[in-house]
Amino acid sequence: MSTPAIQFDKVSRHFGEVKAVDNASLEIRDGEFFSMLGPSGSGKTTCLRMIAGFDRPTSGNIFLYGQDVSNLPPYERDVNTVFQDYALFPHMTIEDNIAYGLMVKGMAKAARYKQVDNMLDLVRLPGFGYRKPSQLSGGQRQRVALARALINHPKVLLLDEPLGALDLKLRQQMQIELKAIQKRVGITFIFVTHDQEEALTMSDRIAVFNEGKIEQVGTPSEIYERPASPFVAGFVGTSNLISGETAKRITGSEEMFSIRPEKIHLDSVNGKSHKDMLSIDGVVRDVVYLGLFTRYLVEIAGGSDLVVVVQNLNTTSMDVLSAKGQKVRLHWHKDHISHVGG
Amino acid sequence: MLNRLSTYLYQRPKLILALLLGPPMIYMLVVYLGSLFLLLVNSFFYLEEFTGLVVRQFTLRTYLQLFSPTNLGIFGRTVGMAMAVTIADAIIAFPLAYYIAKFASPRLKTYLYIAVTLPLWSSYLVRVYAWKLILAKEGIVSWFFHLFGLQPVLDWILSIPSIGGSSLSLSPIGMFIAFCYIWLPYMIVPIQTALERVPKSLLEASSDLGANAAQTFRNVILPLAFPGVVAGSIFTFSLTLGDFIVPQTLGNSRFFIGQAVYSYQGTAGNIPLAAAFTMGPVIIMIVYLLVARKLGAFDAL
Numbered sequence: 272m273s274t275p276a277i278q279f280d281k282v283s284r285h286f287g288e289v290k291a292v293d294n295a296s297l298e299i300r301d302g303e304f305f306s307m308l309g310p311s312g313s314g315k316t317t318c319l320r321m322i323a324g325f326d327r328p329t330s331g332n333i334f335l336y337g338q339d340v341s342n343l344p345p346y347e348r349d350v351n352t353v354f355q356d357y358a359l360f361p362h363m364t365i366e367d368n369i370a371y372g373l374m375v376k377g378m379a380k381a382a383r384y385k386q387v388d389n390m391l392d393l394v395r396l397p398g399f400g401y402r403k404p405s406q407l408s409g410g411q412r413q414r415v416a417l418a419r420a421l422i423n424h425p426k427v428l429l430l431d432e433p434l435g436a437l438d439l440k441l442r443q444q445m446q447i448e449l450k451a452i453q454k455r456v457g458i459t460f461i462f463v464t465h466d467q468e469e470a471l472t473m474s475d476r477i478a479v480f481n482e483g484k485i486e487q488v489g490t491p492s493e494i495y496e497r498p499a500s501p502f503v504a505g506f507v508g509t510s511n512l513i514s515g516e517t518a519k520r521i522t523g524s525e526e527m528f529s530i531r532p533e534k535i536h537l538d539s540v541n542g543k544s545h546k547d548m549l550s551i552d553g554v555v556r557d558v559v560y561l562g563l564f565t566r567y568l569v570e571i572a573g574g575s576d577l578v579v580v581v582q583n584l585n586t587t588s589m590d591v592l593s594a595k596g597q598k599v600r601l602h603w604h605k606d607h608i609s610h611v612g613g
Numbered sequence: 614m615l616n617r618l619s620t621y622l623y624q625r626p627k628l629i630l631a632l633l634l635g636p637p638m639i640y641m642l643v644v645y646l647g648s649l650f651l652l653l654v655n656s657f658f659y660l661e662e663f664t665g666l667v668v669r670q671f672t673l674r675t676y677l678q679l680f681s682p683t684n685l686g687i688f689g690r691t692v693g694m695a696m697a698v699t700i701a702d703a704i705i706a707f708p709l710a711y712y713i714a715k716f717a718s719p720r721l722k723t724y725l726y727i728a729v730t731l732p733l734w735s736s737y738l739v740r741v742y743a744w745k746l747i748l749a750k751e752g753i754v755s756w757f758f759h760l761f762g763l764q765p766v767l768d769w770i771l772s773i774p775s776i777g778g779s780s781l782s783l784s785p786i787g788m789f790i791a792f793c794y795i796w797l798p799y800m801i802v803p804i805q806t807a808l809e810r811v812p813k814s815l816l817e818a819s820s821d822l823g824a825n826a827a828q829t830f831r832n833v834i835l836p837l838a839f840p841g842v843v844a845g846s847i848f849t850f851s852l853t854l855g856d857f858i859v860p861q862t863l864g865n866s867r868f869f870i871g872q873a874v875y876s877y878q879g880t881a882g883n884i885p886l887a888a889a890f891t892m893g894p895v896i897i898m899i900v901y902l903l904v905a906r907k908l909g910a911f912d913a914l
Contacts, residue, residue, distance in 0.1 A: 323817075324820075325817050325820075325821075344820065344825075345820040345821045346820050346822075346824055346825050350821075351821055351822065352817075352818070352821045354814050354817070354818060356812065356814055358814035358815050358818035359818075360815060360818075360832075360833060361837070362836045362837060371819070371822050371824075371832070372822035372823050374832075375823050375825075375828045375832070376823055419822065420821075423822065
């Protein structure tokens, strides 16, 4: 296997008593779209800032293609950042903003403006070069920030929640566009987000952060289908966590497991179960009709509630709402459960 | 009763506006602009040399007197001093303002802010006289030069024509030092305000894109703080231009504009010439402010 683009070797970053990042080890492969996912304060942005060089690890080392960069200043690292607030220079034109990296490296004016034009084409903003950042919309500024970083041909591009300030529609459009640009330029992208759907949509692999620790690293399907901890199960998508007596009644073991709401089948009490299926009886406590699908809250024997999601293939709102208060049998394939430890 | 009054006013927003704006507008128009206008009128009269009386008749001969070599010298000297003080204050103020804006902790920031503005709480006259003592021949500055055997350096500085003098406390260079000190807070505060508004992410972005500290300073910090520097220079420049206490206390026999105005309208009784003299700084400042507005200084105040 080739040298990893980024390697974290037991990296910690403490701010006084607060352990923003605590003993994190991680490998990010060359050319992949890697997401750091977690709630705010989980340490994902601190990790990104340490890769960029805005922050230095309290202990541990960070390698960029094998080179230890832990103590290099930002301007000596071959990485570039797209900032959450875009951080475009307000006193410069778009052209000068994009050319900034080349300008400080001392490239001649004509050569750098030729590259700027190519970049403006890449981010689909041709002819915007003479405007000022204040004359652009949020989505356009976003693309300028991207062009300004990419023009330097960094080895790794860091994106700090770059889509956070955009409205939903624009965000979805930019997700597709970012992914397409990444494929085209072939650079490793490290994308920080707190939006699990965004991470699942765009990433080759995801690291889930919680309280300064990396909970799990894996492909989107691994993260979703096989969450390694209760936190991942709860943070990425919705999950039913079952443990103790109830778990024992279902699987024969007290070990905690998670099951996704959409994997659960809802059946009448006298429906018969397949041999590979696990099942339990319960009472529908609540029904929410959501158009595309219906969400049921089912109280199972032992007192805990399970969320079940069923697509409205044949059912109407009248049908599903009448289910409230009825006894049901829930069953699901035993392969669909994921033991989460803890 | 009070309720009815406030209801009455609530329904008449124009009356509220008139009540709020009336007094300051009257003050501005009558007292401030009125006196400036009288000054302008007076500058077109002239003093009859023989009788020593002001002749209230339109003439440009008072303005012609401004162009005598002596008076042109006064203008040149004053504007030169104002420029030197402005540049020096900008250079001294910038690092301090930068530190306060970008590095100091919120607590330290408060203390530094107080430290910067504290001198403004004491009388300006007291501070000028303090400088007279500090700069005097027997004062602490001379003493330091002595202590380090640098007396020849001091003598050399004082021997430079047009900035030197018999001692630091009686020379343009002494005035320059006192001016720089007295107007410094007026330069620090606007620069700091301008720097506060530069988001940290812009500095990070510059560094991220490969700029070292000097390049970031030149390409990002300085251009964004420049309106603040211009705003500060409005104060240092205009205050130096009109001041007469510092030249009188620390200067030599060569006049500055403020002194000229003071002596012409006082002992000489030549109000028209004093008025004409005053129009000089007024015109210089109007031009300066127009340029400053172009440079965006008013957004930084």
